[in-house]
Amino acid sequence: MSRVPFTVVQEICAAEGLHALGVIAPVPLTLPSEGLDQMLADGVGDLAWLGESRIPRLRPTALQMTAEAMVTVALPYQPEANCGELKRARYAAGKDYHNILRSKLGRIGLALAKRYDQPWKSRAAVDSAPVNERTLARLSGLGWIGRNALLIAPDAGTWRLLGFLLTDAPLDPHHAGHGEDRCGTCTSCERRCPTAALVDRRVMTTRCISYLTIEHRGVIPRDLAEKFEGWWFGCDLCQEVCPWNRFASPAGDARLTGSEDDDTLMRIDATTFDLHFAARAMRRAGYERFRRNLLVAWFSLGRVDRCAPLLAEGLPLVLAQARELGLTPVEGGG
Numbered sequence: 288m289s290r291v292p293f294t295v296v297q298e299i300c301a302a303e304g305l306h307a308l309g310v311i312a313p314v315p316l317t318l319p320s321e322g323l324d325q326m327l328a329d330g331v332g333d334l335a336w337l338g339e340s341r342i343p344r345l346r347p348t349a350l351q352m353t354a355e356a357m358v359t360v361a362l363p364y365q366p367e368a369n370c371g372e373l374k375r376a377r378y379a380a381g382k383d384y385h386n387i388l389r390s391k392l393g394r395i396g397l398a399l400a401k402r403y404d405q406p407w408k409s410r411a412a413v414d415s416a417p418v419n420e421r422t423l424a425r426l427s428g429l430g431w432i433g434r435n436a437l438l439i440a441p442d443a444g445t446w447r448l449l450g451f452l453l454t455d456a457p458l459d460p461h462h463a464g465h466g467e468d469r470c471g472t473c474t475s476c477e478r479r480c481p482t483a484a485l486v487d488r489r490v491m492t493t494r495c496i497s498y499l500t501i502e503h504r505g506v507i508p509r510d511l512a513e514k515f516e517g518w519w520f521g522c523d524l525c526q527e528v529c530p531w532n533r534f535a536s537p538a539g540d541a542r543l544t545g546s547e548d549d550d551t552l553m554r555i556d557a558t559t560f561d562l563h564f565a566a567r568a569m570r571r572a573g574y575e576r577f578r579r580n581l582l583v584a585w586f587s588l589g590r591v592d593r594c595a596p597l598l599a600e601g602l603p604l605v606l607a608q609a610r611e612l613g614l615t616p617v618e619g620g621g
């Protein structure tokens with residue numbers, strides 16, 4: 288059959304609230320390996336699975352050998368922080384984006400097959416399958432990779448989530464029009480990063496607050512912890528200073544919006560954690576790491592007076608973190 292025009296893909300994606308998109312066709316058999324290999328060589332801490340999935344990450348067709356095309360999409364999330372002194376990444380302000388965006392992409396795959404009455408299979412990936420996401424987004428014209436190692440579009444900035452749909456549908460390719468590096472002489476993100484995690488356009492994973500608060504399982508080294516500036520889940524500092532975020536859009540889905548206040552966070556205990564963070568990204572890190580992160584965040588703000596209830600609970604990881612920070616129950620106010 289003839290190829291599916293981009294206008295059809297555009298119309299189906301628009302019905303799901305997705306307006307920034309590209310189509311890669313055919314799907315490349317291999318992707319450049321340098322970025323991933325350099326990241327692995329720099330060290331990925333508790334993300335050892337990144338190395339284990341190296342080969343499929345570099346072979347986009349491995350997820351669906353019959354795929355004729357890949358749709359790439361970018362969905363804006365809430366560009367406001369809406370936090371108190373304790374800070375969390377904006378992408379985690381609302382419900383877990385993985386489920387939201389994957390469902391949208393799944394429906395797009397079904398709609399394509401239905402429109403042409405074909406048994407086309409599709410597979411959605413939203414940080415959920417070994418896919419080299421930023422490389423594919425850049426190849427499809429959704430933006431360039433900035434010095435903060437994030438995808439940037441000149442008309443939308445960085446506050447966007449990426450999603451991918453491999454499909455058997457023979458889609459016309461479409462380049463979204465961006466890709467030229469427009470960082471120029473700007474180095475704001477590198478200079479703003481409190482832990483000096485941005486080096487030569489890449490993130491030193493094990494120094495990054497985002498990694499340390501979300502993925503790292505153990506105690507956070509004191510020399511890094513004291514630079515956290517109140518972040519307890521993720522970190523947006525290298526995006527907050529990016530001038531292209533002047534052009535950020537409002538969240539593309541109301542479920543991605545939300546707010547946090549410090550007292551509510553401190554009141555969450557082991558019995559209410561799952562319910563409070565139901566269907567939110569924080570739940571996956573678990574309660575003990577959540578409390579470790581609050582301890583580090585308050586400590587980094589010089590607010591050891593807020594640490595007492597965290598220490599009093601006696602969680603092993605929190606107590607080990609307190610020892611690393613040189614906090615005793617007495618100093619913590621308990």
Ligand code: SF4
Nearest residue numbers: 480495496522524525
């Ligand atoms: S997320 Fe924060 S710690 Fe990580 S590179 Fe950006 S500014 Fe640095």
Ligand code: SF4
Nearest residue numbers: 433434470473476529
């Ligand atoms: S802050 Fe400047 S250097 Fe960093 S990603 Fe944005 S434009 Fe590029």
